[in-house]
Amino acid sequence: MNTTATPGPVPARPKLTVIGTGYLGATHAVAMASLGYDVLGVDVDQSKIDKLASGEVPFFEPGLPELLQEVMATGKLRFTTSFDEAAEFGDVHFICVGTPQLHGSHAANLEYVESAFTTLASKITTPALLVGKSTVPVGTAARLTDMVQMTSPNPDLVQLAWNPEFLREGYAVQDTLRPDRLVFGVQSEWAEEMLRAAFAPILEVGTPLVVADLRTAELVKVAANSFLATKISYINAMAEVCEATGADVNLLASALSYDDRIGGRFLKPGLGFGGGCLPKDIRAFAHRAEELGVGQAVAFLHEVDAINARRRMRTVDLVRELAGGSVKGKRIACLGAAFKPNSDDIRDAPALDVADMLRAESADVVVYDPEAMKNAAKAYPQLTYAETFSQAIKGAEVVVLLTEWDQFRNADPEMMGELVAHKAIVDGRHALDATAYRAAGWEYRALGRPADVKTVRLSEDAKDKVTV
Numbered sequence: 001m002n003t004t005a006t007p008g009p010v011p012a013r014p015k016l017t018v019i020g021t022g023y024l025g026a027t028h029a030v031a032m033a034s035l036g037y038d039v040l041g042v043d044v045d046q047s048k049i050d051k052l053a054s055g056e057v058p059f060f061e062p063g064l065p066e067l068l069q070e071v072m073a074t075g076k077l078r079f080t081t082s083f084d085e086a087a088e089f090g091d092v093h094f095i096c097v098g099t100p101q102l103h104g105s106h107a108a109n110l111e112y113v114e115s116a117f118t119t120l121a122s123k124i125t126t127p128a129l130l131v132g133k134s135t136v137p138v139g140t141a142a143r144l145t146d147m148v149q150m151t152s153p154n155p156d157l158v159q160l161a162w163n164p165e166f167l168r169e170g171y172a173v174q175d176t177l178r179p180d181r182l183v184f185g186v187q188s189e190w191a192e193e194m195l196r197a198a199f200a201p202i203l204e205v206g207t208p209l210v211v212a213d214l215r216t217a218e219l220v221k222v223a224a225n226s227f228l229a230t231k232i233s234y235i236n237a238m239a240e241v242c243e244a245t246g247a248d249v250n251l252l253a254s255a256l257s258y259d260d261r262i263g264g265r266f267l268k269p270g271l272g273f274g275g276g277c278l279p280k281d282i283r284a285f286a287h288r289a290e291e292l293g294v295g296q297a298v299a300f301l302h303e304v305d306a307i308n309a310r311r312r313m314r315t316v317d318l319v320r321e322l323a324g325g326s327v328k329g330k331r332i333a334c335l336g337a338a339f340k341p342n343s344d345d346i347r348d349a350p351a352l353d354v355a356d357m358l359r360a361e362s363a364d365v366v367v368y369d370p371e372a373m374k375n376a377a378k379a380y381p382q383l384t385y386a387e388t389f390s391q392a393i394k395g396a397e398v399v400v401l402l403t404e405w406d407q408f409r410n411a412d413p414e415m416m417g418e419l420v421a422h423k424a425i426v427d428g429r430h431a432l433d434a435t436a437y438r439a440a441g442w443e444y445r446a447l448g449r450p451a452d453v454k455t456v457r458l459s460e461d462a463k464d465k466v467t468v
């Protein structure tokens with residue numbers, strides 16, 4: 001690629017398309033339109049597009065429905081299923097389609113990414129930058145560059161760049177509008193200028209920018225998610241050691257968090273990570289590293305994954321212990337289904353995994369989640385779902401907190417105690433006040449904490465230092 005190649009002038013306000021309107025794409029489209037860009041959202045799923053076009057967000061994401069309606073009223077955002085329309089409309093095209101784990105392998109499935117890039121490239125006849133945002137194995141962007149050049153009727157007019165996305169579900173709007181950094185993986189000055197124009201309002205407020213080559217940009221994303229997963233599994237490995245020694249992982253994490261080199265964020269022990277990103281990204285990264293002959297360098301990611309899986313099994317062990325050695329026929333209330341609070345995403349959700357393991361041991365499992373029940377019932381039809389929190393815990397022999405929604409965190413242990421059959425609770429997310437539960441007569445257990453822990457001697461600021 002010629003680094004000085006200029007397919008055309010750089011518009012002050014490029015017109016944007018966003019291909020793929022899932023969590024990432026829909027949020028990106030809405031956020032960019034709210035910054036004043038003309039945006040066209042594109043998806044092959046007609047029902048998703050119809051919903052979005054009518055001002056409805058097809059998933060749960062706080063703040064997004066309000067912002068969608070606001071921008072729809074300005075006329076800055078439209079939706080379509082037509083790639084012809086997208087090709088004609090856009091100066092910068094953001095490709096935000098999914099890269100799920102391949103069935104029967106740890107590798108990423110790249111068919112949607114490849115199809116989005118080549119379909120678009122085959123139709124573009126004016127200068128355009130195709131920007132990948134999806135999480136891909138390092139080396140994919142270089143391969144896609146070749147594919148785009150081969151498919152395009154005007155290869156000189158089309159360039160490819162990579163711009164990894166770091167948004168978290170539940171905070172998607174704020175993470176998109178006020179990211180902690182931007183990363184541009186580019187092959188020419190023109191591509192960098194196009195991206196600078198596409199992100200001008202975000203750069204103007206001083207957002208740090210790293211301009212890199214394609215490979216580094218691809219790697220930043222998987223390296224970041226691997227680090228975060230490792231940090232969570234690190235503290236959960238310490239929880240295992242605490243369990244063997246009678247130490248308390250909560251206090252340990254707080255004490256560690258005061259060391260600024262370690263920090264308290266993503267040091268929250270418990271049931272571990274799930275979702276559509278961290279689990280599949282560390283597996284795909286390890287798989288790609290093996291292909292590249294550097295599998296050993298990230299072999300620890302297999303251990304990170306294994307520690308994470310053990311937390312789920314250990315949670316089931318604790319429930320079994322509280323149930324008196326067997327859960328068979330016992331009513332167990334599972335609080336939470338989503339992989340984390342403020343999301344209805346149940347991909348690789350630790351909560352549902354635990355609920356299903358308990359069901360497999362013939363427990364009478366009832367699941368309740370404030371937002372994720374519809375998705376959960378579709379993926380786990382074998383589980384029973386309660387319509388309300390109270391209904392879920394009514395008559396329970398053991399309650400297990402699996403997703404730390406505010407509704408569960410703020411629940412009154414006295415009120416709960418009146419509904420359950422036995423006051424026994426497993427706090428899978430270290431989200432409850434053990435002292436308050438014990439005072440209300442509950443048997444309280446949490447991973448990595450001794451069974452007889454009575455008081456938590458934490459100063460007020462220490463209580464907020466360890467966070468997700």
Ligand code: UGA
Pocket residue numbers: 135165166167168169170225228232265266267268269270271272273274275276277278339340467468
């Ligand atoms: C993650 C990353 O945090 C984002 O930066 C990234 O952009 C995104 O993946 C992605 O690749 O698209 P997300 O999947 O929304 O974001 O969820 P996280 O907030 O990272 O939480 C992941 C899991 O870790 C949840 O199940 C959460 O309960 C768990 N967790 C998190 C812990 O168990 N302990 C912690 O201290 C933090």
